[in-house]
Every structure is written in C-alpha cells, then in structure tokens.
Amino acid sequence: MSATAVAEPPELKKLSGPQRAAALLLVLGRDHGGPIWESLSTEEVKELSSAMSQLGRVPAAVADHLLVRFSGEVSSMASLHGSFETTERLLGDLLPADRVKEVMEDIRGPSGRTMWDKLSNVGEGLLAGYLKNEHPQTVAVILAKLRPDHSARVLSELSREFAVEVITRMLRMDTVQKDVLQEVERTLKTEFMSNIARSQRRDPHETMADLFNAMDRSTEEAMLSALEQSAPESAERIRSLMFTFEDLTKLLPPAIAAVVKAADKKVMALALKGASEEQRAVFLAAMTERAGNLLKEEIAGMGPVRARDCEDAQSVLVRLAKNLADQGQIMLVDPKSDDAVIV
Template identity: 50%
Template sequence: MATARNVTSMNGAEKAAVFMLALGEEQCAKLFEMMHEDEIKEISFAMTQLGNVSAETVEKLCSDFSSSLGSTGMLIGSYDSTERLLMKSLSRERASQIMEEIRGPAGRTMWDKLGNVNEAVLANYLKNEYPQTVAVVLSKVRSDHAARVLGLLPDGFAMEVIMRMLRMESVQRDVLDSVEKTLRSEFMSNLARSTRRDSHELVADIFNNLDRQVEGRFMSALEERSRDTAERVKSLMFTFDDLGRLPPEAIGKLMRVVEKSKLPTALKGASELIRNLFLSTLSERAGKLLRDEIASLGPIRLRDVDEAQGAIVALAKELAQSGEIEISDSKDEQMVL
C-alpha cells in the first residue's frame, strides 16, 4: 500500500493517477479527453499498479500540490522558459528536437500537425517515400487534406498509393509508431527549421503593409544606415508593380477573385504597363467599361490607392500560396505586351 511516507518516491504518472482516481470517473474522463494517447497509456498503467492508496496518502499529495501552487507566485510560460526547463532534464539534441516540433505546425498529435502542413510541402516530401508509407500517412490525416496531397503526387505513384490504401487493413501499432517516428525526426524537425523566417523577409513583409509614404520614409532611413540591407529588403518586397511579372493567365485568375470596387482605384494609381496588363485579360467591351470607370474617378487620395493595391497584392500572395498562380522570385522578369 502506498503511504504518506513514500509519497516523495512516487513518479509523476503515479501522482497523476492518484489525483484522477480521487476526482471520480466523470472528471477523470474529461481529463483523459484532453490528453495524448501516450499520456493516457502511461497514467492508465500507473493506475493499475497503485493497489490500495490510503486517505493519508491522497491528503499528503493534495497538500503538497496546493503548497507548491501557493508558493509559486506569478507564472510566465514562453518558448525560452520551456526550452530552459527541457535543457535541464533532457539532452540538448532531444530538447532542441522537441522545441522544433513545438515551433512547427500547430497540433497536439503528429497527425494533427501534418494536417496543418501545406499540401504542396507534404506532397513534395511524400513523393520520395514508399507507397505503403504514403498510404498510412494519408489514412491518418483529414480526408480533404489527403485529397489535396494526393492530387499533387505524380499520377502513377498516386494510383499505387490508392491501391495500397484499398488493400490496407488495420495498421499495426509498431508500423504506425515507426512511421510517426520517421516523420517526427526527418520531416517535422526539418520543416520547423526551414520555416524560421529570415529577418529581412519579415521586415520586407512589414514594409509591404505600410502606407506608401511611411514605407518610403523608413526605407530612406534604412538606406542611410545600411544600403546593402535596404537593397536586400527591397528585393524581398512584393509590390503592386511586381504584378507586371505575372503572365496574363495569372492576372486573369486574379481578376476573377478581386473585389471589383477596388480594381479601378488600384489601377488609377498604377503605371501604364500594369494597367494595360490587367486590361488585356478583359474583352474589348469589359476593358472599355473599366477604362471609363477609372477615368470617372477623378482625383483620388494616395492612401485609397495604396489600400486598394495592397488588397490586390495580398490576394495575389494567397493565390500563390495555394498554388493557383506562380510568382517569380526574379525582379528582372517583366512581361512584354
């Protein structure tokens, strides 16, 4: 029997098991719903090994728990504080791996995390794996996400995966654990490292969302401090003028989803090159109507132009992220009309 004298020798799972048993079945079930499968197994196993637990032991555990909370004061949870704690109890390599997983796509389980990975990124990784492995992975993520990933795989490979999924029965636990371990160590850790944003890219994104006059002021100040840094930030910025690098079919897709009330305002302040590029995707009649609408606007505030152009640029980035259009990395590529 566990007694008050050996409470200090109990591990975390055993203490958690005592607490949950003391709370009763209803509260215990609610807590289990919020736990990972591995945590449930560990605590459940501890419960089966407890035997009789005296009231004195339960009281001592509750008292210790209450005292530790009362003496803690204000708590601050952050990436840094969590990493420091992990470094004290785990190897540096294991602690770094855990932190990379935390910083990666959101989700409690590995399969939740995969469901938040961009389908193009996931498909690019899976196309180099065995069809059976891909079948297991796609059977564990949401159906809509699996469908998008499958559509991006090479046709022959995708059909092989589909056939494996059709023949697949229940996946053995050791196979699932092996696939999950590989994904965690090879894919998710690399993904977490690759998704850490470059500081210049971050500043470029912020500058993209500034009012044009404010952006110009900050860029001039940055050039005074470091011309090289300013040039690098400029090269990473995507502006309304950069839409001139898009092919007509991409502009056509953009035109179909853009808010029609913003287009005349955006083109009113655009260069002739950009304006003609947008107009070239329209029929002669629709193009004339848009030109007339632009002309009828009269004088317009620069702030309104910036807002309209910014909304269209943001939409172009969304289409690029979803794979519907492609934005060239080169600033030198221009469309010739």
C-alpha cells in the same frame, strides 16, 4: 565537500519549500531553468510563480547553497522530459492564447487536429521527397491514413516502380497495430514535421518587406533611405524582397486575370486611377471588353483623387496577389522578375 555537508545559511530557514524552489529557479534563470518549468503542471507553475513574486531579495549565501544542493541532487535524477504538450502548457501560463497557438503551430508544422490532418496539409512534392527514402511498407501505412485525393497526388510524385510497390502493400495490408501506428506518428513528428517547421521559419527581412509594402510610398522611401545609412545590406535585401504594384503588372496574363477576378472593383478602379497607361492596359487586357469599358467609365467619373488613396488601393491589390500565391492559385517565382505563372 559533499552537497549534504554544506551548512544551511540562517536566511534559508525562513523560506518554505515552494519559496526555496522558486528561489532556485530564479537563480537558474530562463536558459537553465527552462527545462524544469516545462516539466511542471499548470498548478505547480502557478504556485512557484506566486512564491517567486513574494521572495524579495535572495541573499547570495542562500543562492549558493541552493545551487550546490541542486547540483548534487540532480546528478542522480533521470533526465527531464520536454515535449510539445509540456511546452504548450508552459507557454499557456506566459502568453495569450492566440500567441500560444501561433507559436505551437510554427513548432509543430502544418496545422491540423491530428498528425494525419497535418500531413494532409503538406504539399505532395515535399511529402513524396521524404517518403521516397522510407520502406514501402511504412509509406503504405502513411498513405492509407491520408485523404485518398492527397495520397493519389503523393503517389504520382513517386517513381512508378516504387509507387506500384506501395500500392501492392496497401492492397495486402491488414489492420495496422496500434503500437506500429504510434511509432510511425512519433517518427513523423520528430523527423519530418520538425524539419518542416524549421524550414518554414521566415527570414526577418521577408517580414520587414511585407511591412514596408504596407506603408505609403513616401514613408517607405524615407524609412528605407534611413536604413541604407545604418544597415545598407539589410536595406538592399528588403528592397529585393518587396513586391510592388509595378511587379504585379509584370505577371503573366493568367495570373493578372486571377487578381482581377478576386479584386473588389472599386479598389481596382482607384488603383488604376493612379497607374500609368501601360500599367492600366495590363489589367484591362485581362477583362472582357464590356467589363473594361465599365471600369474605364468608373475611373473617368471619379474626378480628382488623392495620390495616397490610389497608392493604398494598389497596396491592397499587391496583398491580394500575395494571398492568392499563398493559397496556390498563382505563383510568384521571383518578385523582381516577370517569370511568374499561374498554377
């Protein structure tokens, strides 16, 4: 029996067009209805959401009829279109603006207003690794659109022969046609940026390690001990990823010096108040003699302090080191080894 031959249940006649559409989307659910929601305008989403909220109970006969009609009609439709823009538009109706921004930046890859802004935020080694497999003319078009300093670093990462070929084409290049540039942008979005976004999604154990790093030590140990009972593998993974104050003291002198330079001196004094003599010596060695003496005097003049306050200060230094690493000022090769260098 065809979809059009199925008799309408009486309850369906009470529903308006938007209510029928809302009922169908309710039946389809998130997984199957998602592509439809993504293709709607903001006003359409609002109208259907309003209609859905007022539906009440949808009889099984109505749901079955809507699904049968939908399956018959959709077979003759063109495919639905999902894009960054439609996804962002849908999320904007469902999530707070700051959350939408976070999600879309994760999907799109490195931040920036345009594709070329985003590409300028990609490390030269990573970008060169992608471009070395492209045609020299394509590479020339891309590098001509980037900041000169970034293009120069990318070229230095390519083989000498390939880089010279790219430079030669950049010298001979006339104005790039708009459709060619759009095609290059489209390819970068679909093939390169999307892969970066996927590769940059964090292991949840890394996120949890950051969370444990921010706890005081007694809570941290209690939580990890409890986790070891229920999920020993996860607990072990989190422990291996945690970067502690002890790990911080194992960095090479230039990295320690960078942390000392960026740290608040009062926080540094409080952190070292609770450190061992060996750990304290690591930081003092990164200071001038005068600065080190002043710090030792400040520590001595503190008197008794709570252990919790010292631990909190040490956690601040740990987070500072990780921020410096994220900015590329220092490199933490392995949180549990002393093989770290400053770049």
